[in-house]
Amino acid sequence: MNTPPSSPGTERAEGSAVRIGALAPLTRPGWVEAGRHLLAGLELAVHDVNDGGGIAGRPLELVVRDTAADPQKAAEAVDELAHLGVAAVVGEYHSVVARAAAARADALGLPFLCSSAVLDALTDQPTERVARVAPAQSHGWRIYADFLLGAGHSRIAVAVDPSVYWASGTRILRDHLAPRGGTVIELDMRALTPTAVCDELVAHRATALLLLVGHPEPAVPIVRSVRSDQRLADVLIGAPAGQPEFAEWAASLGGDGAAIPFLRYLPEHLSPLGARVEKTLREGLGAAPSFVAFEGYDTVAVLAHALRSRGTDRAPTAVSWPLIGVEGTRGQIRFSRMPGISVWQWAWAPVQVVDRDPADPDRFRILHTG
Template identity: 75%
Template sequence: MNTSTSPSGSERTAAEPAVRIGALVPLTRPGWVEGGRQLLAGLELAVHDVNEAGGVDGRPLELVVRDTAADPRRAEAAVEELAGLGVAAVAGEYHSVVARAAAGRADALGLPFLCSSAVLDALTEQPTQWVARLAPPQSRGWRTYADFLLGAGHRRIAVAAQQSVYWASGAGILRDHLAARGGSLVELDMGALTPEKVCDALDEDGATALLLLLGHPDPAVPVVEAVRRDGRLAGLTIGAPAGQPEFAEWAGLLGDDGTAIPFLRYLPERLTPLGERVERTLRERLAGAPSFVAFEGYDTITVLADVLRRTGGGADRARTAASWPRVVVEGTRGQIRFSRTPGIGVWQWAGPPVQVVDRDPADRDRFRVLHTG
């Protein structure tokens, strides 16, 4: 999917050339389409609001959208194309492995990239001035999740995992954090096991929690269904740190079986006044509650618009990238500032909120906050 979006407010400044921002989003399978749809909704609403407020120094913002379909090579090609089209910056992406490929290409081309949602710590192979990120690093979020498990009394934890840099990284973070606090982790290879065999392994191992390090809907949904129906595992906690239960598709596929499955999301206890207004508008546009991914999209454009206003509209890409450490922006979820975080090679928002939540068994559309970190 290749599209450009220049919302209605830009008519007032139509005589001025648009400031173009490339947007990377997964909009087709095997990408997580609902995540991409939420991310794009936030990006587009923010572009609309910026243009309604006069754009960037009187010039409208235009979003040039490219569908990554969760394909790293496709993302790299999109970054090269967008650089050739003269975009001021690239934004977005949901999948960590895809974002890593996009970040590497943006770094090589000298193109500013503000990553919205991907959490992989090693977003680039080496430190770079060109890339910044709004989502918290995986190490922070998944350690918070491990603390939640330990606080709930879990010491023996199993993960059903597919092969992926992202899943392997997450498993390593969990294992190290648990081991240092008296816990242990066993991995079940979904490349070799059926959902039924996973149930057998869990019964034999004695783990009290199973974490889904799996793609959605397959094989995550079949594994949940098998565990829920296995009487031997009635007391087992199922968890999904990557956030699969966040989206309505999860509840639609699993119904009550999809409740009481704790996952990570990046929302505060209370949104900012801006966030409350954005939430109402996004709810109308999406015909349902927006996920944290939509707020990440909105905050991405809010930050880029501020940077571009202070750097002459992005004509000088090096000047744009040099502005990451000077960002001070009120977003939907708090004040955004970038800094250098030990072990992270990109400019990082150090303050994104982290919650562990689940869907309430009494009302699957209601989320319960279980832990904050």
Template identity: 80%
Template sequence: MNTRTDGSAVRIGVLAPLTPPGWVQAGQHLLAGAELAAREVNDAGGIGGRPLELLVRDTAADPEKAAAAVDELARLGVAALAGEYHSVVARAAAARADALGLPFLCSSAVLDALTDEPAERVARLAPAQSHSWRIYADFLLGAGHSRIAVAAAPSAYWASGTRILREHLAPRGGAVVELDMSAPVCDELAGSHATALLLLVGHPEPAVPIVRSVRRDPRLAGIMMGAPAGQPEFAAWEAALGGDGAAIPFLRYLPERLGPLGARVAAALRERLPEPPSFVAFEGYDTIAVLAEALRSGPIPSWPDVAVEGTRGTIRFSRTPGISVWQWAWPPVQVVDRDPARPDRLRVLHTG
């Protein structure tokens, strides 16, 4: 047990996309949750009598910037790393942290291969992409969609998502059609014979113009659009698209009903954020709560020994087949959309 009471802070480095081209709202929500948890840890006496201090670094969705931040934070003597939203960026941070022997609890990135080799000191709160995107594929099949078109930007993350969907749908009679992104999307989609289009692209560009063009094309009136990566979760989506952004299902990692801790944290987050807290804010809170508890037992978290009551359930880590890091298996998964009658309200369509 760490019992030092000399007042020196226990430092945790926090990585988040806080400037473009990073998804800034996601970074702001992640940081709001992390800062709330840190304040509560300090209000309760810190870690072994020492205050907890967060050193925040902006990754701007840049893997090289994230790796450089890991090096800097290691030189500053952080006890652990936390955060990051973008999967490709988190992968770069995880590789560098693992090489340095620095504990890293990834908050939100879902790419299965977060590290190339099994990593002892890297753990993850968010569900692996293969887990949550299969749930999304089951939702599509249940909704009557078996021929799925994808508009995918070049990225290891989007390529992985496309592969997961194809491998899950094919044995169940489904198919994935990849659209040529160099051609007009609506023309490609009209000729694809697909009944659903998945937006595997960045927000706001090119997601917003694609949605607008599909909504206005009479050939595509029956097409359902989806965004498994969660682009419609944040208020900026509604602000940009209004009613056009409704009825576009996405993945969210929250339970059907929050327990007492989750409800209390939700209320506190509403005071810190200009819009309702997203699941990313809860991931940020849980990340710091878990690290604080783990560091109370020693300088190096023992992930298999961690058991922390988080905002969305009891958090434990295990080795999961196909996943190279210690994984919480699994957070709750929902498929949600914005209600066409009230785009500011979310509807739960499916749970897994």
């Protein structure tokens, strides 16, 4: 990372590293465990690209910047990375942060391949420069809503923190459930304590509570309150954004964190590539890799293909997304334009609704696929 910066948007000297910027939440208040898994996937893919000859014989180098879940910090990082001469930017987990990064990258003419953020409106206007390997929120959350209906839940409460992402999720659920006889009851967590949430669930006769809130606060206290309230023994707790995927969730809640369905973007069976990547990631992380780690790996696999086929100048890379076909860890990745989505989108990564098995919280059960 100490090499002199190259001129932005130009081919680098033969033999020099091809540098790509990487954004991830690596400190609080960002979700650090998600950032660590994302970075592990990115780094493993860079290692594999370089083992395979790099980019036309030149090594691929990752220039990592911590976003700490801060949109302004992410935008500033994109400015810095552009000045350093990176060929493209990849990564990010938090949707609101990725949105800020995408807007800045687009304004600078810098290709941005988003790994994990799902907010549909990743940019305000359609752009050629931004693409995404994670499914859009509307796609995954509609599948989750279908799971709820299939499980017999039509009166669904959502405990909501204020944010564009959570508001978007609430709207998607309401729009999808209402025509099918479902009701969404919104509980504003700015005004309610975890104990008060329990009272609201009883008053509204809700059969399911979805956690559209941050982790660990207030998600963990809400789960503990609901689990300890005998009036709510039959209420399903759900977390569509995927909080229970990570070991930190199980460590915080133990058995109370099981049987809480969430969205996970993995196939039922990994391909040979996916199985190899899973084994290596598990060894490096010391734990089972989350879907976020696979998203990180696939991001670099896609970008390496673009750089090899189109060169390392920014302009050709920025318009290469619809031409790409890459075998990723979770299937064949191709990009297209989807209604209501302003970026090039892989439609779609596999989507599962899973939970942690109460009999063995380290084991995941597949409840529904979409």
